[in-house]
Amino acid sequence: MTHKRYYIEKLGCAKNQVDAEIIAARLDDAGLQYVEDAGAADLIIINSCGFIEVARQEAVNVALSARADYPKARILFAGCMAQRYGARLLEEMTEIDGVFGNYAVDDITDILEPLFEDKRPVLLPEEAKLSCNRNRLFSFPGSSYLRISEGCNHFCSYCAIPLIRGSLRSVPMEQIVEEAARLIRNGVKEINLVAQDLAAYGTDQGTASLFPELLRRLSSLEGEFWLRMLYIHPDHFPKEIFPILRADSRILPYFDIPLQHAHPKILSSMGRRGDAAGYLALIREIRSALPDATIRSTFLLGYPGEGRKEVAALESFIAEARLDWAGFFLFSREEGTRAAFLRGPLMHRLAMPAAERRLRRFQELQESISMERAASRVGIETKVLIEEPVKEEDVALGRAWFQAPEVDGATVVSAPDLKAGDWMTCRIVRSNGFDLEAVCV
Numbered sequence: 001m002t003h004k005r006y007y008i009e010k011l012g013c014a015k016n017q018v019d020a021e022i023i024a025a026r027l028d029d030a031g032l033q034y035v036e037d038a039g040a041a042d043l044i045i046i047n048s049c050g051f052i053e054v055a056r057q058e059a060v061n062v063a064l065s066a067r068a069d070y071p072k073a074r075i076l077f078a079g080c081m082a083q084r085y086g087a088r089l090l091e092e093m094t095e096i097d098g099v100f101g102n103y104a105v106d107d108i109t110d111i112l113e114p115l116f117e118d119k120r121p122v123l124l125p126e127e128a129k130l131s132c133n134r135n136r137l138f139s140f141p142g143s144s145y146l147r148i149s150e151g152c153n154h155f156c157s158y159c160a161i162p163l164i165r166g167s168l169r170s171v172p173m174e175q176i177v178e179e180a181a182r183l184i185r186n187g188v189k190e191i192n193l194v195a196q197d198l199a200a201y202g203t204d205q206g207t208a209s210l211f212p213e214l215l216r217r218l219s220s221l222e223g224e225f226w227l228r229m230l231y232i233h234p235d236h237f238p239k240e241i242f243p244i245l246r247a248d249s250r251i252l253p254y255f256d257i258p259l260q261h262a263h264p265k266i267l268s269s270m271g272r273r274g275d276a277a278g279y280l281a282l283i284r285e286i287r288s289a290l291p292d293a294t295i296r297s298t299f300l301l302g303y304p305g306e307g308r309k310e311v312a313a314l315e316s317f318i319a320e321a322r323l324d325w326a327g328f329f330l331f332s333r334e335e336g337t338r339a340a341f342l343r344g345p346l347m348h349r350l351a352m353p354a355a356e357r358r359l360r361r362f363q364e365l366q367e368s369i370s371m372e373r374a375a376s377r378v379g380i381e382t383k384v385l386i387e388e389p390v391k392e393e394d395v396a397l398g399r400a401w402f403q404a405p406e407v408d409g410a411t412v413v414s415a416p417d418l419k420a421g422d423w424m425t426c427r428i429v430r431s432n433g434f435d436l437e438a439v440c441v
Contacts, residue, residue: 002031004116007041009066010138011059012049014145014194014230014405015165016079019105020047021134023078028135030109038066043115044073046096050081050164052332060093067095074115076100078108080164087122098122103166104129130171132179140387141421143190143405144183148176148214152196153204154233156260156271157338158300158331161196168196168204177217180227189423190226190385192405197233212240219248224423226383226401230256235273237282242289252401253290257282258298262317263310266303269342276317283321294402296325301362302355303331304342311358318365324373325408326366328359367434374409375431377402381441384411386422394418400428400436409434 006027010020023045024034035041044066048059059081066075074097077089083101090099098115100108104125114121130150137144151166152159180191195201202210218227227250232238234257245251261267262276286293299314318326333340333348343351382400387410389396396418397410412435413426426438 004042004112005033005035005040006043006045007035007038008045008047008138009038009062010047011062012047012051012055012080014192015147015150015196016047016049016102017138018134018145018147018194019079019102020045021136021138022105022131023047023108024136024138025134026106026108030112034136038070038073041070041073043076043112044070045076045078045100048077048079048081050079050084051160052329052334054330054332056081063093063096074098076111076115078102078105083124084160084164086124090120090122099124101125102164106131130169132171132175137188139405140385141419142188142385142423143192143387144188145192145194146176146180146183147171147194148198148211149195149201149204153200154197154271157342158270158303158334160334160337163336165196168200170202170204170210173202173210173214173217176214177221180218181221184221184223184225187421188225189421190228192228192230194230197231197236198229199232199236199238209236209238211238212244215241215244215251219244219251225250226385227251228254228401228404230404232257234259234279234282239285239289245290253286253293254296254402254404255286255293256296256404260298260300261303261306261310261314263306263313266306266310269305269339270300270303271338276313280317280321283323294324295321296327296404296408297321297323298327298329299362300331301328301359302351304339304351306355315362315365318362318369322369322373323366324402325370325404327407328362328366330355330359370409371431371433374434374436377428377436378431379428381425381427384413384424384426384438386413386418386420386424388420389418396420396422398424398438400426400438409436411436411438413438413440415440 008020046063049055076098077096078100082099099122101124107125111123149170151168152161153168264275384398386396386398394416396413400411425441428438430437
């Protein structure tokens with residue numbers, strides 16, 4: 001194996017990226033060599049997403065393309081979709097050479113020998129292991145994701161995550177703090193905390209949420225850095241964190257709160273307790289406690305039972321909430337979830353065209369709000385993390401603190417000799433749609 005080269009195709013969410021980084025660390029330890037060009041690899045790992053049908057189809061297409069383009073490579077189908085469907089994938093896809101689940105990505109080396117012996121192995125470890133150990137980050141320089149828990153106990157009716165990633169398992173607090181300290185020592189300026197629900201951290205241990213205590217521990221770390229929180233369930237939002245954020249500006253008032261809908265009938269069917277009034281009150285409370293707060297959310301359209309009244313309620317909510325950022329996705333009938341039984345396949349296909357039209361309408365509404373919120377940042381001074389210099393120009397793409405990786409637009413910085421990973425103090429001088437333009441101070 002010491003002469004083998006591997007490439008990882010990273011699909012899906014930030015938690016999948018952390019899995020890919022752990023896989024890379026284990027393969028590096030085993031003597032394999034990482035390459036950035038799939039054409040130079042003996043082993044191509046497709047780290048798939050299995051959340052919704054669109055993501056699964058993308059993973060399948062990537063695997064088929066890899067086989068067509070690189071016929072001599074071994075193709076290992078890994079990640080969420082691999083965990084969910086296991087050996088079925090080998091039966092339906094002759095193009096792949098093996099299947100590896102995501103319950104214990106540390107065990108990746110156990111599948112290498114049978115994989116290279118053409119035995120088409122399937123390895124779905126039953127024991128769920130948690131690991132933070134990584135020596136290679138796939139984020140932009142200066143940025144890293146840090147997973148604090150795995151799995152979920154909320155069991156929302158539409159969501160297959162508990163089926164794919166299992167029940168909630170919190171990473172020991174000391175392990176998280178040590179990993180954060182190591183990242184900071186190694187020059188990481190932005191740590192993005194990720195989990196299915198950050199606020200649920202520690203509740204699997206029979207206690208109340210330990211997330212505020214974790215934030216306090218992370219706040220005790222020395223150094224200059226940003227700490228961003230991604231994914232907090234709205235029904236369990238921990239308001240105890242407000243004074244922690246006010247006391248430490250390094251913990252960003254950035255909140256990714258997946259609200260999913262605003263009509264109580266739809267939310268109740270989803271397994272959620274909220275409604276438009278309660279969610280608007282939460283948004284107002286966040287902005288009152290932290291006036292600079294940035295709030296992102298996601299919304300699911302086309303859920304069974306969503307009619308004109310429910311759509312109107314959601315449209316009114318979005319217009320009033322004036323979120324900084326929001327994403328929209330379509331309901332997918334996920335095998336094994338409660339919501340899959342609420343509408344049959346035929347009725348689902350018939351409902352989707354109207355849902356797609358609504359999605360586009362909501363995207364346009366939110367785009368206008370997001371551009372207005374972006375324009376309000378003109379004139380402020382802020383740190384910008386440089387991600388990618390533009391070749392042969394004194395310009396670079398970066399992100400300010402209110403822009404999460406890959407989803408919230410960019411800040412274009414005009415200055416010479418900028419490098420990826422630089423952390424510059426800049427003044428925002430102009431907005432351009434979602435994006436901002438800045439100059440170094």
